[in-house]
Amino acid sequence: xxxxxxxxxxxxxxxxxxxxxxxxxxxxxxxxxxxxxxxxxxxxxxxxxxxxxxxxxxxxxxxxxxxxxxxxxxxxxxxxxxxxxxxxxxxxxxxxxxxxxxxxxxxxxxxxxxxxxxxxxxxxxxxxxxxxxxxxxxxxxxxxxxxxxxxxxxxxxxxxxxxxxxxxxxxxxxxxxxxxxxxxxxxxxxxxxxxxxxxxxxxxxxxxxxxxxxxxxxxxxxxxxxxxxxxxxxxxxxxxxxxxxxxxxxxxxxxxxxxxxxxxxxxxxxxxxxxxxxxxxxxxxxxxxxxxxxxxxxxxxxxxxxxxxxxxxxxxxxxxxxxxxxx
Ligand code: BYC
Numbered sequence: 001x002x003x004x005x006x007x008x009x010x011x012x013x014x015x016x017x018x019x020x021x022x023x024x025x026x027x028x029x030x031x032x033x034x035x036x037x038x039x040x041x042x043x044x045x046x047x048x049x050x051x052x053x054x055x056x057x058x059x060x061x062x063x064x065x066x067x068x069x070x071x072x073x074x075x076x077x078x079x080x081x082x083x084x085x086x087x088x089x090x091x092x093x094x095x096x097x098x099x100x101x102x103x104x105x106x107x108x109x110x111x112x113x114x115x116x117x118x119x120x121x122x123x124x125x126x127x128x129x130x131x132x133x134x135x136x137x138x139x140x141x142x143x144x145x146x147x148x149x150x151x152x153x154x155x156x157x158x159x160x161x162x163x164x165x166x167x168x169x170x171x172x173x174x175x176x177x178x179x180x181x182x183x184x185x186x187x188x189x190x191x192x193x194x195x196x197x198x199x200x201x202x203x204x205x206x207x208x209x210x211x212x213x214x215x216x217x218x219x220x221x222x223x224x225x226x227x228x229x230x231x232x233x234x235x236x237x238x239x240x241x242x243x244x245x246x247x248x249x250x251x252x253x254x255x256x257x258x259x260x261x262x263x264x265x266x267x268x269x270x271x272x273x274x275x276x277x278x279x280x281x282x283x284x285x286x287x288x289x290x291x292x293x294x295x296x297x298x299x300x301x302x303x304x305x306x307x308x309x310x311x312x313x314x315x316x317x318x319x320x321x322x323x324x325x326x327x
Contacts, residue, residue: 023224028154031097039223042216043153044098046225048105051091052116055109056290058084060124061133069127076173077130083166090159097155110295118276119206121284128181128188128195134174136196136203136241142167143237144207147227156225175244182248189249196245197253204268205276207234213273238266 015034022029029035058081065081068074092102108114119137124130142164149160181192208230211217220226228236238257245252256269278284 047095054088094155128191131177132195132199138170152224
């Protein structure tokens with residue numbers, strides 16, 4: 001295929017056709033390539049929401065670092081939460097390749113204008129929640145993010161490769177916490193079941209609204225930003241997770257869940273979409289607390305940003321010995 005060149009001599013319609021042909025041929029669009037404005041906007045929206053989710057997602061688990069039941073668990077949880085910070089940083093950088101300014105993205109988050117994943121607006125009440133988050137939330141994230149490694153925008157796709165490797169470790173450590181609890185005392189098993197009861201439905205909501213209510217699905221699938229629809233990924237997640245629930249000896253809080261022999265899939269009960277839309281509108285159990293924590297961190301970190309900028313400016317204007325000699 002011809003290299004994807006951006007030349008001003010090419011007519012706008014030809015540019016658009018070339019872009020569509022590139023996407024159809026499964027080629028990657030890179031930061032400096034021509035792209036339709038809406039493709040750029042859609043990517044900035046999705047990538048920045050994803051970055052915000054990683055950063056806000058540090059809070060529910062960060063809440064348990066000082067209360068982890070052993071030194072080993074503390075070290076693992078600390079590493080996991082640090083990984084999420086790293087994911088946020090790769091993703092903000094990927095959004096910057098599209099012309100977004102990080103300060104604007106951060107302002108949108110702390111002023112409550114930007115979305116982040118609904119799941120992080122639920123509280124972490126017990127240690128078992130560290131297991132359920134790793135197992136279910138990171139499990140759902142992997143299901144959603146592995147296809148993003150093949151997304152049409154190169155910098156996003158490449159960032160996702162490393163993110164997915166780390167998420168895979170997160171998912172396993174979460175499942176191991178659940179397994180240990182389920183092999184423990186009655187009280188520990190009850191704690192694991194209670195946690196599954198509280199995280200099951202919010203985890204299914206992470207995949208986004210049903211396909212018929214999804215505003216961006218069709219276009220994002222056509223541009224190969226999304227490779228599978230919200231409902232397809234949700235179904236894959238349920239099919240993958242139910243055998244794991246059985247292995248743990250737990251049950252999901254869905255009395256309508258049943259195996260359909262003819263389709264080879266589990267059928268799930270109705271999701272409470274009212275709850276989902278309420279949470280993403282800012283009215284979930286912890287939305288206000290999460291934004292307040294993020295605002296405080298931003299305020300407390302101001303001196304670090306100022307010091308880094310002052311240092312960068314000093315380096316920029318510093319006269320080196322060679323420059324002095326040349327003068
Ligand atoms: N929560 O048209 P739709 C992690 C919004 S973090 C909130 O289907 P789209 C982790 C959606 O934005 C992993 N909002 O949208 C971190 C849209 O609103 P706007 C986070 C949601 O984009 C720390 C409207 O609903 N993963 O793993 O085609 C610790 C209509 O939806 C949600 C990502 O961000 C939601 N759950 O599809 C542990 C993955 N769902 O923008 C773990 C990247 C939908 O029009 N993102 N909305 O105002 C995606 O794959 C897609 O953006 C989604 C939604 C599948 C999430």
